[in-house]
Structures are given as C-alpha cells and as structure tokens.
Amino acid sequence: MKKSTLILSLLLFASIVTVLYLAVDRYNIRSSSPNFEDQVILGEMTMMVLGNKQYQDIASKETVYAIKQGVSRFNGGDPASMATYVVSVVTDKQSYIFTCVDQACTDVSNRSWNYSRYIENDPVLPLDIVE
Template sequence: MQKKTKLILILLFISFVLNFYLGISSFIKNTYTPNLEDQIILGEMTKMVLENEQYQEIAARENVYAIKQGVSRFNVANPSSILHYEINVQTEQQTYIFSCTDNLCTGVSNEGWSYSRYSEEKPVLPLKKIN
C-alpha cells in the first residue's frame, strides 16, 4: 500500500511541476507575442515609422538591416495600452526604438536606443543598400 501511495505522490508532484512550467511559459509567450489585433496595430505603426522624419534621417546615414515589431505587456499597469507597442529599426551601429507619442498614437518618435547585433555580425541574407 505504501508503494502505491509513494507512486501517486510522485506522479502528482511531476504533474504539478509540469503544469506549473507550461503555465509560466505560456504566460511569458503571451506577454511578448503579438496577437492578430496587435499585428494590425504594429503594421500601421511600421508605416508611420517609415514616413517619420527621424527614420528617414537614420536611413540616410546608416544601413537599415531589419525592422522588427514588438509588444511588451510585462510588468505594466495597463497591458492593453498603445504605449507598449514598439518598432525596432536595426542598423549596423545600433537599434532605434520607435513608439507612439501619445495614447491615440497620432505619431511615432524615436524613444530609445539599444545594441544592434549587426555591429558585430553580418546580416543573415545577402542584403545590399539601395541607392
């Protein structure tokens, strides 16, 4: 009888750990992965970035290798806020982070900078600057 009890306790513990891991990983994925509505908003923001004067200045002086869309709902008071969407413009020198300037997203602005992987690594595809 004790062997059955130990086996059941071990199985319950494994089940609990597995469910906890799957729940946390699903939560983290949903925190940083855009859903369909997010993708529509990010697509419109990308168009706004491409038309933005700051972006055009960056593109004129540096090679733009990638434009990445992102959303971060982690550790925020209002996860549905438009201010948690960002467009990352990656060049060979750094990554420029564009986000909405207000709650209605009437405009976008370069709100930050970060490291660019292209400063030390080559692009994956054979990209060339368009003149």
C-alpha cells in the same frame, strides 16, 4: 509510506510542476506575441515610422538591416496603453526603438536605443549577393 504511494506522490508532484511551468511559459508567449489586432496596429505604426524624419535621418546615415515589430503586455500601470507597441529599426550600429508619442498614436518617435546584433554578426540573409 509504501513504495507505490511514494512513486504516485512523485508523479503527481512532477505533473503539477510541469503543468505550472507550461502555463507560465504559455502566458509569457501570449504576453509578448502580437495577435491579429496588434499586427494591424503595428503595421500602421511601421508605416508611420517609415515616413518619420527621425527614421529617414537614421536610414541616410546607417545601414538598416531589419524593422521588427513587438508588443509587451507587461505594462503593469496600463496594459491597454499604446506604449506596449514598439517598432525597432535595426542597423549596423544599434537598434532604434520607436513608440507612439501619445495614447491616440498621432505620431511615432524614437524613444530609446538598444544593442544591435549586426555590430558583431553578419546579416542572416545573403544581402550582398547579386545574381
């Protein structure tokens, strides 16, 4: 094989690998980033979380640092399910993950727990500084 053919083959292979990597990366970002419709749903869910008794119990016992919204379209069984939307309440002890209790999302409930970065790290914002 000629040297120029080998170089062109390597460039073609590298470009194909790069395009495939970028396509998969973009798909993953779109699968976990909320679009405008998702943001509206998550906004309403957040308001439901703030009025929920479970949240109020958590807020009375722990310091709430953040409320994060998320979406995951990797639900293979039913990608249009309301279970793809989550609202995480992040405290100094752990993260509480709220999801809809049914497909119509008539209410939200704390369905699972997760690690909180605030166990080992300080808040990012200077929350304790008073001017």
